[in-house]
Amino acid sequence: MGKVGILTxxxxxxxxxxxxxxxMSGTFDGTEYVIVNARGxxxxxxxxxxxxxxxxxxxxxxxDLQHLPWNADDFRWxxxxxxxxxxxxxxxxxxxxxxxxxxxxxxxxxxxxxxxxDLDPTGEGSLLGWEIVEYLGLEGKKLxxxxxxxxxxxxxxxxxxxxxxxxxxxxxxxxxxxxFRSKWDMLSMQFTRAATKVSGSNTVVRNGRLKxxxxxxxxxxxxxxxxxxxxxxxxxxxRDENKVTYTDPDIDRFESKSxxxxxxxxxxxxxxxxxxxxxxxxxxxxxxxxxxxxSKKGFEAKKVLDTYQRMYEAQVVSYPRTEDKFISIExxxxxxxxxxxxxxxxxxxxxxxxxxxxxxxxxxxxxxHGANRPGPNVPPNLAAVENKFGELGKEIxxxxxxxxxxxxxxxxxxxxxxxxxxxxxxxxxxxNVPAVLGWKGVxxxxxxEEEPDEAASGATAxxxxxxxxxxxxxxxxPPHPTMGWLMKQLEKRSVGTGATRTSTYAxxxxxATGKALMREQRGKITLSAVGELNHRIxxxxxxxDLTITEKVxxxxxxxxxxxxxxxxxxxxxxxxxxxxxxxMKANASRLPAELKERMAKAGxxxxxxxxxxxxxxxxxxxxxxxxxxAKRGFGGHRFTDAEVAALVAGEVIEITATSTKTGKxxxxxxxxxAGVMEKTGKKYPFVGFKPQFEERxxxxxLVSGVWKGKKVSFKGRGWGxxxxxxxxxxxxxxxxxxxxxxxxEFEAKGKTGNPYRAKGALAARTYQGQKTFGFTLKFxxxxxxxxxxxxxVGK
Numbered sequence: 058m059g060k061v062g063i064l065t066x067x068x069x070x071x072x073x074x075x076x077x078x079x080x081m082s083g084t085f086d087g088t089e090y091v092i093v094n095a096r097g098x099x100x101x102x103x104x105x106x107x108x109x110x111x112x113x114x115x116x117x118x119x120x121d122l123q124h125l126p127w128n129a130d131d132f133r134w135x136x137x138x139x140x141x142x143x144x145x146x147x148x149x150x151x152x153x154x155x156x157x158x159x160x161x162x163x164x165x166x167x168x169x170x171x172x173x174x175d176l177d178p179t180g181e182g183s184l185l186g187w188e189i190v191e192y193l194g195l196e197g198k199k200l201x202x203x204x205x206x207x208x209x210x211x212x213x214x215x216x217x218x219x220x221x222x223x224x225x226x227x228x229x230x231x232x233x234x235x236x237f238r239s240k241w242d243m244l245s246m247q248f249t250r251a252a253t254k255v256s257g258s259n260t261v262v263r264n265g266r267l268k269x270x271x272x273x274x275x276x277x278x279x280x281x282x283x284x285x286x287x288x289x290x291x292x293x294x295x296r297d298e299n300k301v302t303y304t305d306p307d308i309d310r311f312e313s314k315s316x317x318x319x320x321x322x323x324x325x326x327x328x329x330x331x332x333x334x335x336x337x338x339x340x341x342x343x344x345x346x347x348x349x350x351x352s353k354k355g356f357e358a359k360k361v362l363d364t365y366q367r368m369y370e371a372q373v374v375s376y377p378r379t380e381d382k383f384i385s386i387e388x389x390x391x392x393x394x395x396x397x398x399x400x401x402x403x404x405x406x407x408x409x410x411x412x413x414x415x416x417x418x419x420x421x422x423x424x425x426h427g428a429n430r431p432g433p434n435v436p437p438n439l440a441a442v443e444n445k446f447g448e449l450g451k452e453i454x455x456x457x458x459x460x461x462x463x464x465x466x467x468x469x470x471x472x473x474x475x476x477x478x479x480x481x482x483x484x485x486x487x488x489n490v491p492a493v494l495g496w497k498g499v500x501x502x503x504x505x506e507e508e509p510d511e512a513a514s515g516a517t518a519x520x521x522x523x524x525x526x527x528x529x530x531x532x533x534x535p536p537h538p539t540m541g542w543l544m545k546q547l548e549k550r551s552v553g554t555g556a557t558r559t560s561t562y563a564x565x566x567x568x569a570t571g572k573a574l575m576r577e578q579r580g581k582i583t584l585s586a587v588g589e590l591n592h593r594i595x596x597x598x599x600x601x602d603l604t605i606t607e608k609v610x611x612x613x614x615x616x617x618x619x620x621x622x623x624x625x626x627x628x629x630x631x632x633x634x635x636x637x638x639x640x641m642k643a644n645a646s647r648l649p650a651e652l653k654e655r656m657a658k659a660g661x662x663x664x665x666x667x668x669x670x671x672x673x674x675x676x677x678x679x680x681x682x683x684x685x686x687a688k689r690g691f692g693g694h695r696f697t698d699a700e701v702a703a704l705v706a707g708e709v710i711e712i713t714a715t716s717t718k719t720g721k722x723x724x725x726x727x728x729x730x731a732g733v734m735e736k737t738g739k740k741y742p743f744v745g746f747k748p749q750f751e752e753r754x755x756x757x758x759l760v761s762g763v764w765k766g767k768k769v770s771f772k773g774r775g776w777g778x779x780x781x782x783x784x785x786x787x788x789x790x791x792x793x794x795x796x797x798x799x800x801x802e803f804e805a806k807g808k809t810g811n812p813y814r815a816k817g818a819l820a821a822r823t824y825q826g827q828k829t830f831g832f833t834l835k836f837x838x839x840x841x842x843x844x845x846x847x848x849x850v851g852k
Contacts, residue, residue, distance in 0.1 A: 071093065102137075138153050178554060200224075200225075207427070260571065278536075285532075291311045294525070323523065341419060349544050360449060375431070379554070383428055386420055391433065403455050405499055442454045471491050473488070568585070728749075764796050795818060
């Protein structure tokens with residue numbers, strides 16, 4: 058067999074393969090190999106406008122709503138080297154291009170190319186590897202796929218030995234699945250364009266399957282929390298001397314305390330029995346749960362992802378992008394010999410971990426990477442973790458390790474004491490008393506939504522006598538959205554994997570470019586102004602419906618199985634966009650005036666401008682783009698119905714507008730004219746009101762010359778001319794002296810009309826914030842006013 062080229066997803070994976078097989082190149086089990094690596098996705102789908110016929114390119118560049126929805130059949134679906142932002146522009150990532158060139162040089166020498174990218178539930182790793190093979194034109198090689206659960210040496214050696222042959226890239230179901238998803242998500246750019254244009258936003262209103270779901274859930278949650286009305290209810294209850302409460306689940310509730318029926322009296326408590334109950338440890342964590350706990354400590358989701366990835370590459374923790382909530386027996390057995398060592402690192406007494414066998418609730422077959430857990434490289438202590446990965450790394454390891462160790466501790470056991478009120482047997486109560494701490498002695502996750510199950514008084518038994526009282530209660534207030542709460546809502550609806558939820562959350566809360574949809578402060582979430590605007594225009598849309606991801610995942614499964622073709626499902630997106638565009642328009646038209654005003658003041662949206670529909674004679678076509686509307690206003694003036702009628706008839710009208718520079722009103726004439734505006738290198742055709750100004754006669758009172766080496770001009774009228782005094786007209790000789798930088802003297806009159814001798818020269822100065830120059834008096838030569846205070850100099 059010829060040489061096998063092993064294509065890994067990233068440098069750390071290549072290093073782990075090298076450690077398992079004996080080097081970056083060589084021979085293992087009789088097969089020659091060479092290991093190369095990508096650095097994540099090196100390729101991406103081209104811009105929509107670059108994947109359609111040239112005649113449609115401008116149409117697909119345009120954000121004009123008249124060009125939506127797109128036709129999926131127009132696309133050639135081509136990939137290019139990934140791009141990055143440089144100098145405010147998207148440019149080719151030269152590092153990615155250089156790496157692709159190096160990959161081609163090495164893999165071209167191999168008889169077989171083996172895709173050894175990660176095994177992801179969404180097929181992302183498969184897509185990452187195969188798109189490189191396809192782009193480099195290596196499909197003609199023998200193709201293989203290598204699949205592994207983790208990057209331990211044993212797993213990688215086993216994966217190398219069990220490489221499977223691939224007949225064609227397109228025959229790989231997980232590749233087809235991921236390729237379909239990437240194309241669907243590219244088409245979802247239409248929802249972003251629609252939301253941005255319809256809302257009048259000054260920034261891009263990002264929409265996507267998971268982003269929109271998060272906005273809807275958080276927005277609705279905030280509305281419920283803020284809209285909560287604290288309205289009391291009253292009902293009869295009993296309480297014994299041990300603070301145990303007895304309630305009747307079917308009792309009536311009343312709006313006032315005085316309306317609650319009386320007549321109840323104290324009664325003995327009847328003990329109905331005690332039952333020993335058990336609860337097992339919590340399920341293993343995913344990245345969403347881990348990140349939710351860390352958000353309460355002020356750690357951002359993006360930093361959690363970045364730090365966890367570095368820890369995974371060092372095999373201190375397990376694979377990050379898993380959707381598994383359990384581990385396999387092989388993964389359990391791998392860590393079993395390390396349990397005492399892991400416990401020592403996080404301060405857990407190994408003697409408390411008495412259940413060393415597998416739990417059926419946590420260990421199952423059929424998974425891939427297994428739930429998030431500690432890795433095979435156990436650090437010596439938490440200080441070493443913090444030294445290498447920072448405080449966040451230490452927190453990650455401690456939470457992850459303790460959560461994992463809970464399944465090795467006994468069940469939590471408690472005795473439940475049950476009883477009822479003798480005279481009123483429908484009133485029942487119970488008390489849970491801890492018996493065996495079990496896994497709760499190792500690690501307990503505090504849940505803001507759960508009520509404590511033990512009596513706060515520390516009682517160990519029911520009381521003997523129950524006394525009636527009128528209980529004042531309130532409906533439970535919906536919680537303020539937090540990251541943990543949001544992740545639970547998404548999990549209940551099966552929206553995304555833990556890792557995907559966390560990475561998307563990191564994206565929508567990242568405000569580095571001022572485009573965050575949400576803001577987070579120690580776990581609590583609020584919508585940004587852009588997020589709130591998006592929330593108000595999403596009701597009734599498909600992209601804002603939480604079932605959209607479920608539908609797309611169903612389609613992905615069918616594409617993977619080969620029972621349906623991707624183009625058929627991609628063609629359906631146009632209908633979704635068409636429906637959502639109309640819904641967004643309707644929602645935008647109903648935005649409350651208070652919200653629009655607040656958004657406009659915050660600079661989030663532009664003032665919504667009324668539109669004039671132009672007759673065909675005034676339509677303007679430029680480069681295939683047809684302009685059929687114009688703004689109903691100019692310079693703060695809204696055209697009246699009569700003025701609109703005159704304008705669409707091509708007539709000239711006269712209006713009073715307001716200057717944007719000075720804020721002062723002015724009168725001008727004008728009519729509708731077509732033009733092309735150029736902005737950031739792009740041309741935008743328009744039809745709008747063009748004012749016509751009368752030509753002004755050239756000024757005759759300006760004097761020009763050279764002053765301090767610069768050509769200048771200033772008013773020859775001179776200085777001091779206003780309504781209070783006559784001023785001064787400079788003579789020709791005085792102007793020559795002033796331009797030469799000399800001083801002049803002359804008789805002048807003040808505001809009161811009293812004469813005085815003035816002396817001055819041209820000088821630079823600032824007037825109303827603008828740098829200028831003019832004639833300036835030299836006051837030091839003037840006689841001090843009578844009565845002026847004299848200053849002493851020295852002693």
